[in-house]
Amino acid sequence: MRKSLILIMSLLLVAVASSIAAQSTDRDHPALITSNEIRGDLNHNDEENFYSFVAGPGELTITVDVKANPDEQALLNFELLERDAATQILCCEYAQGNGGGTGRDVKSVKLANRRTIILHTTNGPIGGGTFQVRLSGAAVSGLAAGQR
Numbered sequence: 001m002r003k004s005l006i007l008i009m010s011l012l013l014v015a016v017a018s019s020i021a022a023q024s025t026d027r028d029h030p031a032l033i034t035s036n037e038i039r040g041d042l043n044h045n046d047e048e049n050f051y052s053f054v055a056g057p058g059e060l061t062i063t064v065d066v067k068a069n070p071d072e073q074a075l076l077n078f079e080l081l082e083r084d085a086a087t088q089i090l091c092c093e094y095a096q097g098n099g100g101g102t103g104r105d106v107k108s109v110k111l112a113n114r115r116t117i118i119l120h121t122t123n124g125p126i127g128g129g130t131f132q133v134r135l136s137g138a139a140v141s142g143l144a145a146g147q148r
Helices: 002-019
Strands: 037-041 048-055 058-068 073-081 088-098 102-111 115-123 129-136
Touching: 058 073, 073 102, 073 129, 115 129
Parallel strands: 058 088
Antiparallel strands: 037 129, 048 115, 058 102, 058 129, 073 088, 073 115, 088 102
16 A cells, blocks of 8 residues: 555656746756646746747747735746847736736737747746746647647
């Protein structure tokens, strides 16, 4: 029985770890996204993270959800950038939740050709909580098989 419980716990840990992408605070070396989903926490105020993936041509949809800790605010700012991490494709968006509540923002962009995209996120200046980012659409490629 104990071995079964250890095996089950190990499998759960692997499943959770596979949905959490590595983070990079370096604009010039973003973390490569290998899944259509990123999860993390918002307890590091004003922290910036950079992720890269390949998309296009077609429509790319990004869904950002946040959940605030009780009696706190959760805020995640996000934008999509070109490969140079300077030119904006989608600017100045955010999802916000308050007092244990949730918030969501869904945006779509049309990409004329296949290219590397940088997702830039910034945690809000106060509060805390968790976030989830999902990428979808025919344009998303380069992700693990079955993860689109």
